[in-house]
Amino acid sequence: MISDKYDYLLKIIVVGDGAVGKTALSVRYTDGIFKDDYKMTIGVGFSIKMMDVDGYRIKIQIWDTGGQEQFTCIRPLYYHGSLGGLVVFDKTNRRSFYNVGRWFKEAYDNSGNIPLILVGNKVDLPDIQVTTEEATNLAKKFNTIYFDSSAKSGQSVDTIFESLVRMIIDPKYVDKLKEVGVEYEQSKIIYNESYQHYDKFANYAITYFQEDQKFLALEFLKRALYWAKRAEFEEGARWCGEQIVYIAQMLKISMPIEIEGIVLTCQSCNKFYSVKHDGHFVCPKCYSSLEKISSNLMKV
Known part of the structure; x- marks a missing residue:
């Protein structure tokens, strides 16, 4: 019987334009199969893989997000807690390559400076429109590495995910990358009881939001916010606060919640941001001025 115990639980995101093969890559790695008839991912796809790396038993959660424009408003919900990711484009679709920069920016905006690998x-x-050389050069601009891959044949798939896991958990592997000019900020992996409670309730909230049960999502977000503060997990607390504001506004309800810092909104994009200090800020998406809607104890 295979043990379900593990040393690390890592959440990995897979992002990129629609129809570039994100789900196919994830399923090829976790299940070892390939299908030609994948349906469009609605919101997010989810798969799990147990692996052994350098003597550690690791459980990875792979979240591949819907790349279409209609999912832009809900994708940030799925970034929280991510420790690394893949930015994927289709080598036969040059437009998807042109959009790579936008996906790096979205991942960094929502998850911080996590390790990301560029995947073609x-x-x-046939009809390859993006060369390996130009993709490699683009990866260097983002201080990362690049792999050609095929979800159909399995080319490089295992290597890609294993490399990403090592970037997250193995400082020696990161040092080797630094020697060839690739630098990463080591992600902080928090393991304590409070964080585990936070992660559990936050994932419940995401599930209920995806099922359009927004009131239940709010309830579990409040619980997640409590445990994030107990764990002194600042990013998690900020994420919970922002999602509570967003969902409460969708439901048009007033609810007092305690959020650390100052909450700003972009009226054009209908997005919310939390900052520590007062000042003038612009939306990173449309560059409109952000408006302050609350500070510390807020009512939405």
Whole structure:
């Protein structure tokens, strides 16, 4: 019987334009299969893989997000707690390559400076429109590495995910990358009882939001916010606060909640941001001025 115990639980995101093969890559790695008839991912796809790396038993959660424009408003919900990710484009679709910068920015905006790997999928197909050389050069601009891959043949798939896991957990592997000019900020992995409670309730909230049960999502977000503060997990507390504001506004309800810092909103994009200090800020998406809607104890 295979033990379900593990040393690390890592959440990995897979982002990129729609139809570039994000789900196919994830399923190829976790299940070892490939299908030609994947349906469009609605919101987020989710898969799990147990692996052994350098003597550690690791459980990875792979979240691949819907890349279409209609999912822009809900994608930030799925970034929280991510420790690394893949930015994927289709080598036969140059437009998806042009959009790579936007995906790096979205991942960094929502998850901080986590390790990301650039992946060019569908290398097995004819009519390649993006060369390995130009993709490698683009990866260098983001201080990362690049892999050609094929979810269909399995080319490089295992290597890609294993490399990403090592970037997250193995300082020696990161040092080797630094020697060849690639630098990363080591992600902080928090393991304590309070954080585990936070992560559990936050994931419940995401599930209920995806099922359009927004009131239940709010209830579990409040619980997650409490445990994030107990764990002194500042990013998690900020994320919970922002999502509570967002969902409460969707439901058009007033609810006093305690959020650390100052909450700003972009009227054009209908997005919310939390900052520590007062001042003038602009929306990173549309560059409109942000308006302050609350500070510390807020009512939404």
